[in-house]
Amino acid sequence: MGIRAAAFTLCSLLGVTITHGAPLQCGGAFTESKGEFFSPNYPDAYPNNADCIWTIQSTGNRIIELTFPFMQVEYRNWDAHCKFDAISVYDGAMSDNRLLRRMCGNETQSFNSTRNELTVHFTSDSTFPDKGFHAKWSFIDVPSLSEYPVTDAVTPTKEPTDIKCGGELTEPQGEFSSPRYPKHYPNNAKCIWTIQSTGNRIIALTFPFMELEADWRKDCRFDSVSVYDGPASDKRLLGRLCGTQTGNYHSTRNELTVVFSSDSSTTLTGFKAEYSFIDVPSLSEYPTIAPTEDPTGTNCGALLVEPRGEFFSPNYPNDYPKNARCTWTIRGNHIIELTFPFMDLEHRNWDPRCSFDSVSVYDGPLSSDHLLARLCGNQTLSIKSTKNDMTVLFVSDSTFSKKGFHAEYSFIGALEN
Ligand SMILES: *[C@@H]1O[C@H](CO)[C@@H](O)[C@H](O)[C@H]1NC(C)=O
Ligand SMILES: *[C@@H]1O[C@H](CO)[C@@H](O)[C@H](O)[C@H]1NC(C)=O
Ligand SMILES: *[C@@H]1O[C@H](CO)[C@@H](O)[C@H](O)[C@H]1NC(C)=O
Numbered sequence: 001m002g003i004r005a006a007a008f009t010l011c012s013l014l015g016v017t018i019t020h021g022a023p024l025q026c027g028g029a030f031t032e033s034k035g036e037f038f039s040p041n042y043p044d045a046y047p048n049n050a051d052c053i054w055t056i057q058s059t060g061n062r063i064i065e066l067t068f069p070f071m072q073v074e075y076r077n078w079d080a081h082c083k084f085d086a087i088s089v090y091d092g093a094m095s096d097n098r099l100l101r102r103m104c105g106n107e108t109q110s111f112n113s114t115r116n117e118l119t120v121h122f123t124s125d126s127t128f129p130d131k132g133f134h135a136k137w138s139f140i141d142v143p144s145l146s147e148y149p150v151t152d153a154v155t156p157t158k159e160p161t162d163i164k165c166g167g168e169l170t171e172p173q174g175e176f177s178s179p180r181y182p183k184h185y186p187n188n189a190k191c192i193w194t195i196q197s198t199g200n201r202i203i204a205l206t207f208p209f210m211e212l213e214a215d216w217r218k219d220c221r222f223d224s225v226s227v228y229d230g231p232a233s234d235k236r237l238l239g240r241l242c243g244t245q246t247g248n249y250h251s252t253r254n255e256l257t258v259v260f261s262s263d264s265s266t267t268l269t270g271f272k273a274e275y276s277f278i279d280v281p282s283l284s285e286y287p288t289i290a291p292t293e294d295p296t297g298t299n300c301g302a303l304l305v306e307p308r309g310e311f312f313s314p315n316y317p318n319d320y321p322k323n324a325r326c327t328w329t330i331r332g333n334h335i336i337e338l339t340f341p342f343m344d345l346e347h348r349n350w351d352p353r354c355s356f357d358s359v360s361v362y363d364g365p366l367s368s369d370h371l372l373a374r375l376c377g378n379q380t381l382s383i384k385s386t387k388n389d390m391t392v393l394f395v396s397d398s399t400f401s402k403k404g405f406h407a408e409y410s411f412i413g414a415l416e417n
Helices: 003-014
Strands: 028-030 034-038 051-057 062-072 086-091 099-103 110-112 117-123 132-141 167-169 173-177 190-196 201-211 224-229 237-241 248-250 255-261 270-279 301-304 308-312 325-331 334-344 358-363 371-375 382-384 389-395 404-414
Touching: 028 034, 062 086, 062 117, 117 132, 167 173, 201 224, 201 255, 255 270, 301 308, 334 358, 334 389, 389 404
Parallel strands: 028 051, 167 190, 301 325
Antiparallel strands: 034 132, 051 117, 062 110, 062 132, 086 099, 086 117, 173 270, 190 255, 201 248, 201 270, 224 237, 224 255, 308 404, 325 389, 334 382, 334 404, 358 371, 358 389
């Protein structure tokens, strides 16, 4: 059995469907005097990588009026060009190049054609689909088409040159970082790096530095770095990071994608990533992971700088997810005291090392030299740092989830010297 056949069998066994490149049915050609159309799947999210064209054609002295009762398309407020997902309306055929407007976000404009044809082109990129749009048209009788001045070909507004990010990387090793690194990254950024190897080489990726806005309760929903095995559209999410989480990842095939996105508030230093290709005997040895629709729950952790605060295991007080790994870094120019008002983690009384699920508390960064305590079961002791950093690592394995923990910390007195 050849490598390709072996890989195929493995994918079949795992029930993975690779939809990369499958054509999407969308768009249409209308000649009725009124009607409506919708983005694919509306009102559910449109698919990634959509490319749909609708043409509306009238006859005689009738122009076409087009309205958008609803529009919600991926949008960044620095992206005047609608570089990611967009709806473009053309007066005439697309090839005439008379662009009336390229839109994203929630614009609800109306348009009139100046002739017997109007074209709507909808495109989406490989990430962050939104609800899409609802469009309606009707013909309007006019005395004569010649009364309508033909609009010149319009080139869309130039995108701001400030934020350049993302890219395609094919060198066997390299590094990249968040926009403006080590200065704070911009709000509303979205950057996609695609790393591509060839032959029997997979891609290894590490993050030597990460400091993003943290959202330890809900899946890094503010600012995040997502790592995908293959293109982002395959949804084989290897990890989503925020706060000071770091991780090591490797692809199982010739492509790895990193997506950085930031929301409209709070920016920090960002991240630095390094990658290299690894020679492997055969790609088919690497099982393909299943697509993940919603990674909620397995991402967690935060950078905590307030003088006092609390944090919880993911989903608390409901059961924590399996295979979780969360890091909280508490930072202040003070000794830090940490207590656990509640703890309920998987525990065996023959396992004093907490080998299954555990909370580890480090004096400073993660390092076995700095381990102050490893906890599981219902231990509720209080722990003090000797440094101005304390790191709390929560890990769960693939069996027996419990309620988790509630932790409280406070800065107690300045560091000596
Ligand atoms: C459109 O988006 C803006 C900014 O996000 C928001 O303030 C406004 O309410 C939205 N309008 C509609 C009709 O959704
Ligand atoms: C389109 O034409 C109709 C009829 O003349 C007019 O009422 C409407 O305001 C026009 N719409 C736009 C967007 O120009
Ligand atoms: C912790 O667990 C032990 C043994 O299971 C039990 O005896 C004890 O009551 C528990 N303590 C709390 C505070 O739940």
